Each structure stands twice: as C-alpha cells, then as structure tokens.
Amino acid sequence: MKRAIRNTRPGLVWTSVVLLSLIAAARSTIAAQPKEATITRIVNDVQLHATQTAPHHASVDDKVRDGSSVQTGMDSRTELTFADQALARLSANTICSFNEGTRNLDLASGAMLLRVAKGAGGAKISTAAVTAAITGTTVIVEYHPHAYIKFISLEGTARLYLKGRWGESVLVRPGQMLITNPDAKSLPDPVDVDLARLLKTARLIIDFPPLGSQNLIAKESEKQQRAKSKRNLIDTNLVIFGKGTLVSLTNPAQMTEVSPIAASVTPGSDAIPSSTDLGTIETPPTPTGSPASNYTADNPR
Amino acid sequence: MMMSILAPASFAQGPTSQDRASLLQNQTQPPFGTSTTSEGVQDGHAAASPNDADIGEQEVLKRTTAYQPFTASLGCPIFYTSNVALTRSGEMSDVVMAPVVAAYYQPRITKTLYANFDAREQVFYYGSNHGFDFASLDVEAGLTYFMPQFHNLILRGEYDFNRLTLDDRLGDEFFSNHALIFSAELPFRFSRAQQLSVGVDTNISVAADHQSPRRNDYEGYVGYSVSLTRALTINAAGRLVARDYHQNGRTDVSEIISATATYRLTNWCSISAISSFAHSDSNKDVFDYTVGNVGGAVALQAKF
Numbered sequence A: 001m002k003r004a005i006r007n008t009r010p011g012l013v014w015t016s017v018v019l020l021s022l023i024a025a026a027r028s029t030i031a032a033q034p035k036e037a038t039i040t041r042i043v044n045d046v047q048l049h050a051t052q053t054a055p056h057h058a059s060v061d062d063k064v065r066d067g068s069s070v071q072t073g074m075d076s077r078t079e080l081t082f083a084d085q086a087l088a089r090l091s092a093n094t095i096c097s098f099n100e101g102t103r104n105l106d107l108a109s110g111a112m113l114l115r116v117a118k119g120a121g122g123a124k125i126s127t128a129a130v131t132a133a134i135t136g137t138t139v140i141v142e143y144h145p146h147a148y149i150k151f152i153s154l155e156g157t158a159r160l161y162l163k164g165r166w167g168e169s170v171l172v173r174p175g176q177m178l179i180t181n182p183d184a185k186s187l188p189d190p191v192d193v194d195l196a197r198l199l200k201t202a203r204l205i206i207d208f209p210p211l212g213s214q215n216l217i218a219k220e221s222e223k224q225q226r227a228k229s230k231r232n233l234i235d236t237n238l239v240i241f242g243k244g245t246l247v248s249l250t251n252p253a254q255m256t257e258v259s260p261i262a263a264s265v266t267p268g269s270d271a272i273p274s275s276t277d278l279g280t281i282e283t284p285p286t287p288t289g290s291p292a293s294n295y296t297a298d299n300p301r
Numbered sequence B: 001m002m003m004s005i006l007a008p009a010s011f012a013q014g015p016t017s018q019d020r021a022s023l024l025q026n027q028t029q030p031p032f033g034t035s036t037t038s039e040g041v042q043d044g045h046a047a048a049s050p051n052d053a054d055i056g057e058q059e060v061l062k063r064t065t066a067y068q069p070f071t072a073s074l075g076c077p078i079f080y081t082s083n084v085a086l087t088r089s090g091e092m093s094d095v096v097m098a099p100v101v102a103a104y105y106q107p108r109i110t111k112t113l114y115a116n117f118d119a120r121e122q123v124f125y126y127g128s129n130h131g132f133d134f135a136s137l138d139v140e141a142g143l144t145y146f147m148p149q150f151h152n153l154i155l156r157g158e159y160d161f162n163r164l165t166l167d168d169r170l171g172d173e174f175f176s177n178h179a180l181i182f183s184a185e186l187p188f189r190f191s192r193a194q195q196l197s198v199g200v201d202t203n204i205s206v207a208a209d210h211q212s213p214r215r216n217d218y219e220g221y222v223g224y225s226v227s228l229t230r231a232l233t234i235n236a237a238g239r240l241v242a243r244d245y246h247q248n249g250r251t252d253v254s255e256i257i258s259a260t261a262t263y264r265l266t267n268w269c270s271i272s273a274i275s276s277f278a279h280s281d282s283n284k285d286v287f288d289y290t291v292g293n294v295g296g297a298v299a300l301q302a303k304f
Helices: A002-035 A195-201 A214-229 B002-011 B014-028
Strands: A036-043 A046-049 A063-065 A069-072 A077-082 A087-090 A095-099 A104-116 A123-126 A130-134 A137-144 A148-155 A158-162 A169-172 A176-180 A191-193 A233-241 A247-249 B057-063 B070-081 B094-097 B100-105 B113-126 B134-147 B153-166 B173-189 B194-209 B215-227 B232-245 B251-264 B269-282 B289-303
Touching: A036 A046, A069 A077, A069 A104, A130 A137, A130 A148, A148 A158, A148 A169, A148 A195, A148 A214, A169 A176, A191 A195, A195 A214, A195 B057, A214 A233, B070 B269, B094 B289, B134 B173
Parallel strands: A104 A123
Antiparallel strands: A036 A063, A036 A077, A046 A069, A069 A095, A077 A087, A087 A104, A095 A104, A104 A137, A123 A130, A130 A158, A137 A148, A148 A176, A158 A169, A176 A191, A191 B057, A233 A247, A233 B057, B070 B094, B070 B100, B070 B289, B094 B113, B100 B113, B113 B134, B134 B153, B153 B173, B173 B194, B194 B215, B215 B232, B232 B251, B251 B269, B269 B289
16 A cells, blocks of 8 residues: 555656646746737837847847837837737837836837737826826827827727826727827817828838727728718818828818917917817716705705 | 928939939938937927828817707605704604606807706605605706806806695695896816816795795805716715795704715716715704705716
C-alpha cells in the first residue's frame, strides 16, 4: 500500500505542477493581454519609446508594452492592435503612450483613431485636461496642448469630462464632434458632422484595412442620411478640412476661406474655438416650475 | 485646401522644378515635424501639413429640433405622511396615494417669451383616514420670459384657478380660488451637472369661494440640482413661505425642505424617491404643525 502511494505520489506531484504551471501561464497570458499591443502597420517613420530601451524606429510586429509610447513623424501613420482586438491608428506628428494597455491612452499631442469593441471593457483617452471614457466605441481624437481638443464619435457614445471639474461631462453620440479649449472651465455642446463625408476622406480609414466596427459606423451614417432626408439634419457650408479648427465656408460657385471661428468667440475667452461656435443646438425650455414644484409636500388643505 | 490655393503659384516653375522641389523637400525635411511648431499648432489651429486629411473632412450639420409645445404627464406618488390633518397635537400618520394627471401647452411667442396653459388634476387618497380624501384641480394661463442677458433670469406671471373637491365627487366643490402668481428665478449653473436656483414667488388670491381658507402666499426658495449620471438626478430645495390669510388676522410662516432622487428609465418614464419636511408657525398657535413625508413616485411624460 505504502509502495503504491510512493509510486503514485511523484505522478500526482508532477501532474499538479504541470496543472499549476498551465493555470499560471494562462493567468499571465490573460493579465498580459490588455497590457500589450502589436504594431500592425507602419507608413513612413514611426518611433517606439520603450521604458527601458532607447527610442528606435518601429517595425511591423513590434510589441508596444505598458508604459511605452509611440511617435509618428511627418507624413507617417501607424496602426496598433491590442490583444483584445482594440485598435489604435495614429496620425502624423502624434505622440501617444499606453498605460494598462487600451485602458488608458495618454495622447500627448496629435491625432488618433481608436476602436474598442463592445465587451472588451472600457477605455480612457486622457489628455492634460480632458478625459474621454469610451466603451464599444470608435472615435477620432485630436489634441494639441494649450490649443484645442477635437473629439469625433463614429459609432457608440463616449463621455468627455474635464479633470478636476466635478459634473462637467458631455456625452458625444455617434456622428457628433466636440471641440474645446483644453484649459476650458466648461465643455461646449457637441455638433453633428457628416459621417459619410468624413468616412470617404479620412486617411486613417481609407488608407487602412476595414475596421471591425465598419458595419456599425455604416449604420450610423445611414441614420444620418435618414435624418437628412427628413430634414432633421441639414447640410451646412461649414467644413473643417482635416485636422485643426479652421472652418471653411464652402460654396459651389466660390470656395472662400473665412476667418477662423475663433473670431466669433466671446471677447475675454481664450479665443480658442469650441463646437458651440460651429452651430446651434436648440434646447427649448422644459415646463419646469420652481425646484420645489415636484409633488405637493405640504397638504394644501 | 492649402495645396490647391498655393497650386497656381507653382505652375510657372514647370514640372522639373516641381520634381526637384519634391525630391529635395523629402530629403531635407526632418522626420519629426520641426517645420511646424513643437506642438503642431499655429495660431490655435493645426499647422498645415501633408497629413491634413488624416482625420477626414468634417462638414457641420445643423440639427433642426422641432419645438414641441405640448406635454402630457401622468404620475403617481405614494408616500407616508406623519401628520394627516396638519395639527399641532394628536398627530395621525397615514399613507397617501396622490395620482396626478396634467397637460401643458407652451407655445413659443418669441425666442425668449413663452405662453403657458396647463391643467392639473390630483387626487389625494388616504390609506385609513378616508375622510380626508380630496381632489385638487388647477388651471393656469400665463407667460414665461427668459432673460439670458441677465444671468438667465426667468420671470413668470400667470393666472391660476384652483378648485378643491371631494375625491369621489369631482363636481362637489368645497373651495375655489382665483389667484395671480408672479415669480422670478435666478439659476446659477456650476457645471453641466449642477445648478443652484434662487427664486421668489407670490401667489395673490383675487377671489375665492369660502373666505376663511383664502390667503396670499409669499415665498422664497433655494433649489439645488445635480445629475449624478445621465439618468439619475437629485433635487433638493429649501423654501420659506409666509401665508397671509384674508380673514381672522392669521399669518403662518412655513419652512419646508424637500429632496427628490429621480431615475429616468426612458425618455418618457421615470421613478423617484421623494421626501419632505415642513414646520409651520402661526400667530394663532392652534395652527402650528410639523409634518414629514417620505415615499416614491412613478411618472410618465410625453412631449409632442
């Protein structure tokens, strides 16, 4: 009996060791998944700044680990794919660092497209002053410190909020764009932008393979077209061509560049445009009485 | 766009010059954007670069929201009250169900001036003290004027007809009152989610059937509203009301605090937790009372 036990023990031990190793390996894989991205596409110059190594030119299949940053040069773009299939495409002259994988993207400067699939958990895009919380969303963000932040949702709803300003948050719904001064004390209302036009002209979309959320974006674009046909949304001749905040007044007969919308900002502001200046979202007053007019607290008898 | 504007200037140079320029530019430009400012910004805008099209063209669309002047609502608060008869002593508690139906019509006259017409009927059913059951009908007509140039001050003036009847016989009136209501409210918005409002309200009775309950109300209030999430809002208010009765030289001063948490289930349905506490002092001591209410409510609302 003892011999039998002696004979079986090493087997049990080895089996246990193997099982534990497998579990540990599986756990570390799961833990590592969101903390690592792979560079899946490079256009021209892209540099990788890893935490413990000198900056070097990135190449396809390079791993971008937690705490690393990626920098694109002029006329350069790159695509990073995360283990949970989240995807980030960086525009030219962009610096972005990654903490906790897709969970926290710190956009130091530049522009990027980010897609986080539904069910992959939420993600945060942080800039110095504004944070965007997204879940199951495809968004484009452009940020330049001390100048402006531009946020466009292609599908899904994102929440933007100002750091250190409790309660100052705005929902940006599909097809909406918000532009604000990073030093603003309050966030403006978002405006609607033509998704179909943006999708046809954005090189972060047309120069890359189709996004996993392409169908969802197409649905949102169709919704916009339906709203247009019902005259709930109306085309304007105000267009921002690419990055920046310079609004151009387009006209079939004449294409004139008008003064920046900053000119229309209220004197005393930082002369940085916000999406409020781009259009008007009508918010008719609701039939509210005094704040105490809920239900009769005091018996009127 | 910038390229197209600058394009005519380069035609004179000829294709050879263009090729040379293109070749030399590609070879001589530093790779990481030193031709722009360090942050890629000029005068608050992204510096023009060959990558301007990276994020596409953003054509602004104008949303046309049709103004919906009609609102219909249906609500049913159910709450516990500590003092059914609002008495100074011998207080009796009870549960009250007070379904309310209301219709509002608010046509817009100008951008800042709205007319309002509304009618509300609310019935108060007491759980065990059925003798107190009653119904209250309000019909109002008036104007609301917004003054954005003066800190978004809201001014209201309206006529109100109030009629109290027995709950089971809505035609059996035991009190009616015609009043003029004037109010001013000043909202202070701290952020998108928080607002403090201060206001004054006067309710002047111009005629009544049964003179003894007839009174003028003069009220000041402070209200606070915070949206904790997109669906959850908390309101709190403190009110001080002086009630000057037309007969018997009676004057009451009431202090009322209330708090409501509302969770919006859909655009047309919400549930609330409601609470209030009131203390009233009268120059006729027999009318002093204290009452606390706590409960919940369901409300449906449709705009069209």
